[in-house]
Amino acid sequence: MSRSQARSCHSLVVRVPGPIDAEELRQHLRARAAGGRPELAELRLWEETLPFGAGHPAAGPRVRQEAERPLHVTGLPLRAVLLRYADGDADLVLVARHELTFEQPRFTFGWSAGTTGATDGARPALEWGLGAPADAGRTGEVPVPLPTAVRAGHALLVGAVALVLARYGAGTTVDETQRTGDFLAGWEGAYDGGLLPLSGVGVLIERATAGERRLSSLAPELPAVLHFALHDDGSASGVLRHDLGDLDPAVAERFAAHVAHVAAQLAADAEQRLDAVELLTPQETEAVLRLGVTPAAGDAGTADCTVHGLFADVVRDRPEAVAVTAGDTSLTYAELDARAGRTAAGLRALGVAPGSMVGVALERDADLVATLLGVLKAGCAYVPMDLRYPEERLRYTVENAGATVVVGGVDEAFPAVEGVRVVTPAELRVLGEGTGPTPLPEDPSAPAYVIYTSGSTGRPKGVVVPHRNVAALLDATREDFALRADDVWTLFHSSAFDFSVWEIWGCLLTGGRLVVVDYWVTRDTELFHELLVKERVTVLSQTPSAFAQVIEVDRRRRTDLAVRLVVFGGEPLDVRMLSPWFARHSHTGCRLVNMFGITETTVHVTAHTVTPADVLAAGRRVGPALPGWTLSVRDPRGRLLPVGAAGEICVGGAGVADRYLGLPGLTAERFIDDPYGGGRIYRSGDRGRLRPDGGLDHLGRLDSQVKVRGHRIELDEIRNVLLGHPEVSGAATVLNHDVPTDSATARIDAYVALRGPASTADVLAHARAVLPAYMVPASVTELPAIPLTINGKVDTAALPAPAPSAAGREERAGTSEVPAAEHDPQAAQILKLWGHVLNTEVTEQDNFFELGGNSLLVIRVLREMRELGMPKVTTQDFYRNSTAGRFIELVRDSQS
Missing domain, CATH: 3.30.559.30 (Nonribosomal peptide synthetase, condensation domain)
Structure with a gap:
């Protein structure tokens, strides 16, 4: 029988003490049935005599078998079966359609009309x-x-x-x-x-x-x-x-x-x-807490070490092995150690004391890795910054961290900050020449780095992570992931994104070779795929959004990859996107691991190996806690929730960071002492539920924080920046998708109420001066007032569809220039392609990024151009020619 047939029926089991007159019972059933349902006048009472008593272990299964046998779709709406036992008692089993109500003095049978709440389908x-x-x-x-x-x-x-x-x-x-x-x-x-x-x-x-x-x-x-x-x-x-x-x-x-x-x-x-x-009872509370604990590995011996101390162990074992490859530059472990040592000596020559914060604002290259290691060797903590951030954000980060030295690049000048000296890696090494190493006491509890994440106040907040946390992360993953010296890793992510902590130190502290990926290569999946093949990369860390592009290129190229381990992080994974990958790659040959993590808990918290079965189930599993980490799910009052119930994910154990830098109030609010005695735990603000096997399902956020292409973004930070414009009296920000199931089309849309003559283009320009590119709204829509719910919160359901980006269009209004696309089929084709990807009409004066474009959509445009047989354009050239008219000229020139 089908499930729908089973769901259309219910059953009643009545214990009938003996002696039992079957004929009397049969006549009574027929009489009662005939009164309400004439079609049951011929109802038959089926009988079966069982060779055991009513209390026999076989009685229950036999009754259950009969009670759970649904009616045939074309049969009568009621079946009656009398199961007689050897001791004289019997069970009367009635099975009926849900709509049947059947009454008699000894029992009532049926759903009362209109009360099921489930008959509407x-x-x-x-x-x-x-x-x-x-x-x-x-x-x-x-x-x-x-x-x-x-x-x-x-x-x-x-x-x-x-x-x-x-x-x-x-x-x-x-x-x-x-x-x-x-x-x-x-x-x-x-x-x-x-x-x-x-x-x-x-x-x-x-x-x-x-x-x-x-x-x-x-x-x-x-x-x-x-x-x-x-x-x-x-x-x-x-x-x-x-x-x-x-x-x-x-x-x-x-x-x-x-x-x-x-x-x-x-x-x-x-x-x-x-x-x-x-x-929960006390016993269940203990059991649920225990379910979320994964004990640290029994042979873990590095948790009380510093990052640079662990690196020194690898140098002693593999001095001549290549540690870093960056373009044409390769450094052995001994060379990298020496370069980092001179960097540390240079910092000491500048008077930087152990325990200080040192800013690092470098492009991804060999110098970046050596500088980060050198800062640690000097007994300091590194504060990584992305040079593509707005100057105001860079200044704020340096001032908030209290850094007096920033290690910056040669080509891109770091903005001037009073009392802060900017030096290049080469200058530091010159300062450190001829200076012998200064032994420093090993302090695993000292800060190793401070990474700034989005903050709801309108300013980023610095997360202070000690050395021991990084060491614990390696202890927790080394054996399970079989991390070994012959692995080749990529440094794909910005050093200001904590995924880079895993990439750099996960590789170098296990003796592998780190391939530093140039910024423009990370923006061109074709080039990145070529790099994976050329360097025989075995361990790859990706956000799901970025890996979706890798899957597409891999499907077309069909070139053999050496990748054996892919680690997902930074944003939720929709496992359905992995179907094409599994069609080409065995899950036993290349392991895909979905890891939930937070900057405040040292990059990763859980690990779940994704299989084709997960793709079919389309679940939200992120796995159990890493060894040494703990998980629990709490309600808004901080009470422990049972398995299955959704609430706030709380993380404890070896990965919990020290604090938010300079924010004692927020630290006390988010880093708390566990009332259940589990030590310090971090209230993540993420929503999840525990499974009976101790695994975690990640169910999104409880607040206004979102993940966009791997970046953690507080929508309230963007809102507060918008409110910082003198002419903005009200603001709201929401996350939208042009295509709901396509993460590449994720966009942040803003709404403002203006009190003065400013335009939305002015507001957008103000946001660009403060926010990094990935946080700048794709659109700003003006409203007379921001709609609110009765509770005074923004009524997102009442917000209209976002207006097209106004940036630059106001200045172009009224121009009489004849669009070239009217007499240039190729130009028209490009404008049509841009419009399709951006989901809006595009003119030659429009800028791709001002219309909501992003790095993933750039890759999509370039891929579709290749499929249409148009000239190849690099991502770097795209970014440098992001206005449609200039891009059309670029394509035209490439054909000459």
Whole structure:
């Protein structure tokens, strides 16, 4: 039978004490059926005599087999089966369509009309259920272990279910400051005798009659149904029947236990406040905490070391092995160590004391790696900055970090900051020539680096991470990922992005070779793919957005790659995008690992190996905690949540950072002492749920933070920057996608209310002067006022569609220039291509990035140009000619 047939039926089992007159029972069933359903006048009572008593272990499975056998779609709406036992008792099993209500003095059978809440075809979902879709239509059953001492009524049972669902975050919010008695009084009269739906869980309460009774759905119309029986002595019993496609058996068992545990507490004291009611028992609390802990590796011996101390060990073992490859430059471990040593000596010659913060603003090259190592050797912490950030942001970072020295490049000048000296790597090494090493005490607790992340106040915040955290990260992954000396890694990401911490030190502290990827190569997937092939890269770290482009190039080129391990991070992974990759590459030959991580917890927290089965399931799994890390999920009050329930992800253990630099209030708010005794934990602001196996599902954010192409962005930071313009009286920012399932089309749109003569182009220019390019809104739309909800928050649903970017268009209004595209088919083709990718009309005066373009869309344009047989254009040339007219000229010139 199909699952839909099973879901259309329910069953009733009645224990009938002997002696039993089958003919009398048959006539009674026919008479009762004929009164309401004439087609049942010929109802047959099937009989079977079993060779064992009602208490025999085989009795339950036989009854269950009969009760869960659905009716044929063309058959009668009721089937009756009498199972006789050797001891004289029997079970009467009735199976009927949901619409059938059947009554007689000994039992009531059927759903009351209009109370199921599930007959309209819209089956609710249980986010917390963790059911297996492959098992949909199969039914599970667990008891609700209500204590016999509990005097249960309708209000108590319904109230207990409602409070549990509220704690799960799956029901109506409950005011937990109210008294238990008042809370239960509010549920008096809420139950009308039928099936009451509460957030996907049905509640059915009946008065118990003689004999055992069980009303159930073969495959519940609702994902789960709690059936309670009220007994004459005032106690109650219950059973939870559930669809295995919606509710995992382990989660179902705990949910039923939570209902019983809460009901007992509600019944015990009418004066206590609801917030004193505990969802979990002490034993379950301990079990859930233990589930989120992955013990550190037993042979971990580097956790009490510094990064540069671990590097020195590798130098002693592999002095002549190549450590870094950057273009035509290669450095052995000994050469890299020597260059870093001179850098450290140069910093000391400038008077930089151990414990200081040193700014580093360099392009990705060999000097960058040597400088970062040199800063650590000097006993200092490096503060990496991206030279493409606006000058104001760079100045703020240096001033906030208290750095007096910035190591900058030759070609791109670092902005002047009072009291800060800017030196090049070469100048530092000259200053350090002839100076012997100065031994410094090893301090694993000292800061190794400070990386600045987006902050809701409108300013970035610096995360201070000590050496021991980096060492622990290597201990946690080295064995599982089989990191070894013959691996070749890429440094693909900006040093200001914490993914680079994993790439640089994950490679160099395990003796591998680090291939530094030039900035423009990271922007051209064709060139990057060529680099992967040429350098025989084995370990690759990518955001999902970037890897999607690699998959496309790999599909077309079909060149053999040496990659054995791909680590995803920086943003959520939609596993469905990996289908083309698995079509070409075995998951046993190249391991794909989805890792959830946060800057504040040292890059990575969890690891889940993705397989083709995950692609079919299309889940959100990010795996269990790394060895030495801990995971738990808490509610808004900080209380531990059970398996399945969604809440805030809290991370503890070896990866928790020291603090936010110079922000003691925010540090105290986000880095807290675990009330359950787990040490310091970080409240991530990410939403997730634990699975029964200890793995984590990542479910997004609880606040206004978003991830765009690997960058963590606080929308409130952008909003506050917009409000910093003197003519802006109100502002809102939202994340949109031109194509909902395409991460490359992610864009931030802004809305402003203006109080003066400023234009949206002025506001956008103000944002560009403060924010890095990846945070600049793709559009700014002017509104008379920002719409608000009744709670005073921005009503995002009331915001109109974003207006096209106004930047530059106001100045071009009224020009009489005849577009070249009118008489140039190639120009028209390019404008059409840009318009398709940007989802807007494009003129020759428009700038690709001002219309919402980004690095991933650049790659898409260039790929489609190649497919159309148009001349090849490098990404660097695209960025330098990002106005449509200039780009058209570039293409035209390349053909001459």
